[in-house]
Amino acid sequence: MLDTDLILFLQQQGTGAGTRIHTGNAPQNSQFPVVIIRRTSGNTPRVLGGQALNSRAQFSMDVIGVDYATVLPVANQIRASLDGFTGYMGGSNIMSARCLAEPADFSEIEGDQVFRRVSQDFFFVYSEA
Amino acid sequence: MAYYGQSVNAFLYIGTSTATPLPAPAGDSFTVIPLLEILTPPGLETSIGTFSILNDANKRSVGGKSNDKVVEGTVVIDWTEATHVSMYADAALAGGQKRNWRIVYPDSNTRQLDFVAFVAKWTEESFDATGDAKEHVAAFTLAVDGAITVTP
Numbered sequence: 265m266l267d268t269d270l271i272l273f274l275q276q277q278g279t280g281a282g283t284r285i286h287t288g289n290a291p292q293n294s295q296f297p298v299v300i301i302r303r304t305s306g307n308t309p310r311v312l313g314g315q316a317l318n319s320r321a322q323f324s325m326d327v328i329g330v331d332y333a334t335v336l337p338v339a340n341q342i343r344a345s346l347d348g349f350t351g352y353m354g355g356s357n358i359m360s361a362r363c364l365a366e367p368a369d370f371s372e373i374e375g376d377q378v379f380r381r382v383s384q385d386f387f388f389v390y391s392e393a
Numbered sequence: 394m395a396y397y398g399q400s401v402n403a404f405l406y407i408g409t410s411t412a413t414p415l416p417a418p419a420g421d422s423f424t425v426i427p428l429l430e431i432l433t434p435p436g437l438e439t440s441i442g443t444f445s446i447l448n449d450a451n452k453r454s455v456g457g458k459s460n461d462k463v464v465e466g467t468v469v470i471d472w473t474e475a476t477h478v479s480m481y482a483d484a485a486l487a488g489g490q491k492r493n494w495r496i497v498y499p500d501s502n503t504r505q506l507d508f509v510a511f512v513a514k515w516t517e518e519s520f521d522a523t524g525d526a527k528e529h530v531a532a533f534t535l536a537v538d539g540a541i542t543v544t545p
Contacts, residue, residue, distance in 0.1 A: 311469060312403045312429045317528050350526075360526030389526045 266321060266390055269354030270301060277345050279338045281327065290328065296379075297329035297338050304385070318359055318391050327382045332369065339367040339382040346386055353390075360389040397500040405429055405466065407476050408493030418507040418542070421493045426476050428469040430530060434496055434506065435462040435537050462537035464496070464510065469528040470517065480533060484515035491538055507542040510535040 267287055274285045284290070284298040306321035325342055329335040349361040365385035372379040406423035410416050440457035471477055483490035489511030498504035514534035 310401065311427075312401060312432060313425070313427060314401055315428065317469060318526070320525070362525060387525060 265392065266319075266353075266356045266388060267301070267303060269356045270323065273353050274299060274301075274342060274345070277341055279341045280334055281338050297327055297334050299338065299342070300326045300328065302326075318389050321388050321390070322364065323386050323388070325384055325386065328372075329380055330378075332380050332382075335380045335382050336367070339384060343367060343384060356390045356392055358388060358390045360387075362387050395501050397498070399499075402499035403429075403432055404497040405432055405464075406495040406497065407479060408495070411490055411492060415491060415493055415509060418493050418495065423493070423495055424476055426468060426480070427474050428471055428477075430467045430469055432466040432496065433464065435464050435508070435541060437462070462508075462541065463513070464494070464535040464537065465533070467530050467532050470531050477531075480512050481515055483512040484533070489513065489536065494535060502545055505544045507544070508540070509538045511538065 271285045271287065274281075275283045279299075281297045281299045284294060286294075286298065286300055288300065288302060290298045290300055302324050304322050304324050306319060308319040309317045311317065325339075327335045327339045327342070329338075343363055343366075346361050347363040350358055352358070363384060364387045365383075367382045367384040370381040370383060372381055405426045407426055408415070408418070408421040408423055410421045415421070438460040440460055441454055442457055443452050443454045445452055468477060468480075483492070491509050491511045494508055494510045496506040512533060513536040515531055516533075517531045518529065520529070
């Protein structure tokens with residue numbers, strides 16, 4: 265499945281987030297920086313005979329940390345490793361991977377603590393045959 | 394009621410024989426065209442002649458012969474599929490390679506159209522780096538020769 269293949273792929277990139285790549289939510293008390301990926305849309309078109317064509321999926325990838333100095337390098341490594349990627353990623357055959365929305369900076373305020381979040385979107389065309 | 398959907402389980406079959414004359418469909422063998430994306434069955438249209446007469450305000454019309462019938466569609470190209478290779482080769486042949494063709498509908502009676510046709514057009518879309526890696530598709534046109542047999 266592309267979601268799990270993406271997590272393994274990003275964990276292997278040796279970013280400052282290490283293996284802290286998660287789907288949906290980060291675990292409580294996670295160390296920073298941490299990466300959260302979310303599938304925000306997708307579809308698999310079919311032909312008249314019913315066979316599936318390549319799937320399409322959009323993912324948002326957020327890097328969260330306490331300062332931009334640690335967050336931005338992780339976001340840039342993710343962008344460099346994924347944008348333009350083609351070939352096998354685990355069991356997923358990636359035909360096209362494109363950064364739809366370049367890394368954008370956000371701040372999250374929780375009590376007296378400020379978190380920095382860099383968010384980017386990717387679009388994948390792939391098959392899992 | 395026996396109406397049906399139009400997005401799945403409609404099939405186009407290509408006949409094997411290229412003999413002259415072609416065998417009847419019952420004597421031919423058929424192979425389904427895989428990865429068929431869009432298929433437009435042949436439309437029926439009769440040519441119309443109209444005329445007016447002096448003592449009537451309404452126009453008169455007479456029907457003529459059936460107009461040209463074509464089947465149009467698109468396939469997601471797979472060059473390991475012999476039928477796609479055959480369609481390409483047929484389209485390249487001057488004069489047209491006539492074969493038996495068959496369309497099977499997705500209705501409960503599996504309505505079937507049998508007809509003789511040749512591939513009159515095979516146009517592949519561009520390779521395009523400006524978008525995402527969608528499947529490479531060819532549009533085709535089958536020109537129908539003669540009558541269409543409908544079963545049941």
